[in-house]
Amino acid sequence: MLITISRYSLPYEAHIAKSRLDAEGIPAFIADEHTINMQWLYSNAMGGVRLQVPEPYAETAVRLLAEDREEDLVELVGADEQACPHCGSEDTEYHQIGRRWAFLMFLGINFPLFPVRDGIKCNACGKISRM
Numbered sequence: 001m002l003i004t005i006s007r008y009s010l011p012y013e014a015h016i017a018k019s020r021l022d023a024e025g026i027p028a029f030i031a032d033e034h035t036i037n038m039q040w041l042y043s044n045a046m047g048g049v050r051l052q053v054p055e056p057y058a059e060t061a062v063r064l065l066a067e068d069r070e071e072d073l074v075e076l077v078g079a080d081e082q083a084c085p086h087c088g089s090e091d092t093e094y095h096q097i098g099r100r101w102a103f104l105m106f107l108g109i110n111f112p113l114f115p116v117r118d119g120i121k122c123n124a125c126g127k128i129s130r131m
């Protein structure tokens, strides 16, 4: 029996979570993806794409994805701020390099080929650097 452990408004977000679980050896499945591909603008109204795992894996999968979210929160509150390597300013924010391209590629060929990487965006000089 498959248990829905998470919902995503965009299919590529579900794919990122799925590969996270795949890396831990947890079989994950994405439900409703076809519907969302046809009408992704309405995905929020429909409750989004569902990420499902077999029942015995559910608890571990939820814990793994929750750990990822905690890391995101740390980034959002700036607990791990880095100085800009270009100008030295500490007025920087977390930025996901490639996220926009991954999304555009997803729309074009159905799967993100561009890797999404962690980076920092400098508010002083506007440059984006890899972490």
Ligand SMILES: [Zn+2]
Residues within 6 Å of the ligand: 084, 085, 086, 087, 088, 089, 122, 123, 124, 125, 126, 127
């Ligand atoms: Zn800078």
